[in-house]
Amino acid sequence: MFDLGSTPAMPRPIQRSASLRTLAQSPEFSRALNLVGQTPLHLDRLQDMLVLRRKFWGVEVAMVNRAELPKPLRLLEIIQEEGLRRTPVLLSPEHPVPELGRLGALPLMTPASVGLLDILADRTAQRNRLAQKWRNRLSHAEAQALRVTRQNMPIAPDHWILRADAAQQQKRRYRSWPAALTLAYAQANRGSAKLFEAHEGRETVAGILVLTHGEGATYHIAHSTERGRRLSAHNLLMWNAMDWLASKGIRQLDLGVINTEDASGLARFKLGTGARLSQLGGTWLYWPPLGRRLAPLAALDRRLMGG
Template structure:
């Protein structure tokens, strides 16, 4: 059963995928990129011999998008649009919806951070503070044998999902010194939990984490997230994105993220658009019109 949630629409911060820091990391890989004249980052690749241009978490505007695409010479490429906000008007251009919007949890790092937590989350934090864990904070070491990277790779393999490549995470740390912050909890000399955050401008994004059974029993992630929240706020970070929230398939994780006081914000889903077709496919927008507006 899905959780009943109130959805608010705060002014979105600049997402990681459109940040200067992300561009810097990509420049150290083999990724092919292009920048539209309004500053939007485009990722380019060939898939099955087809030229594809992807606009990840982009802020799109109906009045300017067609001109920007034409000006950048991308009009004949298949466009994968992932708006950072609901954009049902894309269907009017001939874009076809292929994935309904998800939601992200955004936490404002101003005001009374502890007071905005849900009571149960705050209770877990108090419990964690009594467990005698030792916390460390460091820049992510630029080497592939990090405990957190090893554990995350094993976790992805076991659960059958993929996120960023290890190489891209390391490139982010190398290209943006001091912007990939690793928080680790130790029981004695043994690491029991860790969380990695990527800073970009006055925002930060939760990236990866891992906990052991001992860490879970001690609510170590509550303590690590609290440590990260207060440290980031002290450095002038105003918004922390905690990632996507799925109240049906990952209800426990959703409660953990929202228990911090974070709010939900809908993204814009995924769309495919090939401009040469014009508005030929625009009638298909009605197949999922309600879902693509906002969920």
């Protein structure tokens, strides 16, 4: 599944440091949600874990996304104690949690893997971690007449990178954050949504938007024109982003899902940075009124969910 030709040998999955919150569990994300009128539930007994509430076909659902779940039973108990006793709960943990099946949660989606890039203060060591072809493309970009700029993400709904991202989502038939939420993040967390752009003369040929949250950061949006791809502008921007993150004391960059089947080129790009794989925990559905009664059904798929 991960045969990507020149990609370096795949390292073993790693565990996130407990002091690094994912974007979906960060105070910065919570502030953005509040700004767009989607107030999350904070579980102060579980280190302010964020629980989102959404309605699907008129049914309210509680959602726990990219959270560490060392004690899943306690989480389910606290959610019920918060008044959500009959509310279906969607759980997408940061790492596999086989115990969810034994508690009666049903597996809905098998685990994906994300790329996590350690940001090093030693820039020579960081460059040495790059895959050879990735490093060659970076050197190629550095030899071009490219100018890199960095700024806070403008609060502009018609910004070119938001339009490009929307077009890409439509073309590839996937859904990511709405532009309004991205702009809310930039507005609610001044300086934490950083836009890097590569210019050739007056033409903008590539851009990436990185969101910072505590000691972590997330690779959020990226786009390159055909000219930008020929100039390896994306590599240059990513390297500049790594430099800036290092200067701000950021320890880890989340590159998002590694999809080698439908987006092999992007997977090669992400892994070429020296990122390592970390397996997520899939998606589970738990309905409190049934409790453990569905555990026998969950057992059928436990192996696929990391059990």
